[in-house]
Amino acid sequence: MFKILKAEHLAENIILMDVEAKRVAKSCLPGQFVIIRVDEKGERVPLTIADYDREKGIITIVFQPIGASTHQLAELKAGDTILDFVGPLGRPSDLVYEDIEELKKKKILFICGGVGTAPVYPQVKWLHEHGVGADVIIGARTKNLLIYEDAMREVAENLYMCTDDGSYGFKGNGSQRLDALYEEGKSYDHCVVIGPMIMMKFTCMATKKYNIPTVVSMNPIMVDGTGMCGACRLTVGDEVKFACVDGPEFDGHKINFDEAMKRQAMYKTAEGRALLKFKE
Ligand code: FES
Structure with a gap:
C-alpha cells in the first residue's frame, strides 16, 4: 500500500498528490510515468511523474479526474492509501542522456498546456540542477486553469505565461507566444511540447515553421x-x-x-x- 501524504487542488479539476513510494523515487527520471490502481477493482491508470524527492521517497502526480478510476483517485485524501503504484515506466526524457556541455550551448524551449505543465516541471528542474537554462511557455484557456507558475519560475531561465482569453499574461496560445518571441528576435534549437493532443499538433506545426527540432510526450x-x-x-x-x-x-x-x-x-x-x- 502506498500512502498519500498530500492531496490538493492546483486549479479547477486539476489535482496534485504526493505519494510515499520510496523505490520509484529512488530511480525515476524526468519523462517517466507510473501505473496506479486504487483498489482491487480499479483500472490501471498511467500518470506521468510530476516531481520526485529521492531523500524523502516521495513521488508527485498531477491529474484531471476524467474516467471512473481518476474520479475514484480524486476522492482520496492525505492519509489514504493506493493499492498499486508501479514504476518508473517508459523511457526517460532524451535530454537526460545528452552531454551536459552540449546542452548548455543549446537554446531550449518548453511549451506546455494545461495539465501537461506538470510533466514539464521535472525536466526543467533537472536541467536547472545541471546548470542548463531553458525557457518555458505555460498556456491555458483562462487564468484559473494555469498551474505551476511559482514552481516553474524558480527553475526556468525565462517564463512566459499566456491565456487564450487574455485573463493573465499574453493573450493567445503557446504557438502565438512563440511567434511573438521570434518577432522579438529570440530563436531556439530544441523544443519540448506537452499538453492536449490538439495543442501539440498545432504547436508542432508552429515549431516546424521555425525549423526547431521538437519532442512531444x-x-x-x-x-x-x-x-x-x-x-x-x-x-x-x-x-x-x-x-x-x-x-x-x-x-x-x-x-x-x-x-x-x-x-x-x-x-x-x-x-x-x-x-x-x-x-x-
Ligand atoms: Fe495500452 Fe500502450 S497504453 S498499449
Whole structure:
C-alpha cells in the first residue's frame, strides 16, 4: 500500500498528490510515468511523474479526474492509501542522456498546456540542477486553469505565461507566444511540447515553421500503459510505435496527430474500444 501524504487542488479539476513510494523515487527520471490502481477493482491508470524527492521517497502526480478510476483517485485524501503504484515506466526524457556541455550551448524551449505543465516541471528542474537554462511557455484557456507558475519560475531561465482569453499574461496560445518571441528576435534549437493532443499538433506545426527540432510526450493517448491494450498505437514517420513502450517521447514533426486523436476519441467509450479491438 502506498500512502498519500498530500492531496490538493492546483486549479479547477486539476489535482496534485504526493505519494510515499520510496523505490520509484529512488530511480525515476524526468519523462517517466507510473501505473496506479486504487483498489482491487480499479483500472490501471498511467500518470506521468510530476516531481520526485529521492531523500524523502516521495513521488508527485498531477491529474484531471476524467474516467471512473481518476474520479475514484480524486476522492482520496492525505492519509489514504493506493493499492498499486508501479514504476518508473517508459523511457526517460532524451535530454537526460545528452552531454551536459552540449546542452548548455543549446537554446531550449518548453511549451506546455494545461495539465501537461506538470510533466514539464521535472525536466526543467533537472536541467536547472545541471546548470542548463531553458525557457518555458505555460498556456491555458483562462487564468484559473494555469498551474505551476511559482514552481516553474524558480527553475526556468525565462517564463512566459499566456491565456487564450487574455485573463493573465499574453493573450493567445503557446504557438502565438512563440511567434511573438521570434518577432522579438529570440530563436531556439530544441523544443519540448506537452499538453492536449490538439495543442501539440498545432504547436508542432508552429515549431516546424521555425525549423526547431521538437519532442512531444504522447502520455494523453495511453490507457493501460502496459503495451497490451493497443490504445497508444501511433504512426511516427513510416513506423508504428506504442507510446507506453517506445515512448512516451517522440519526434513531434513525424507524428500523425489526426490518426492519434481519432484513436483517443474511440478509446473514450467502451463501444469504441470494443470496435477497435474487433477491427484489429
Ligand atoms: Fe495500452 Fe500502450 S497504453 S498499449
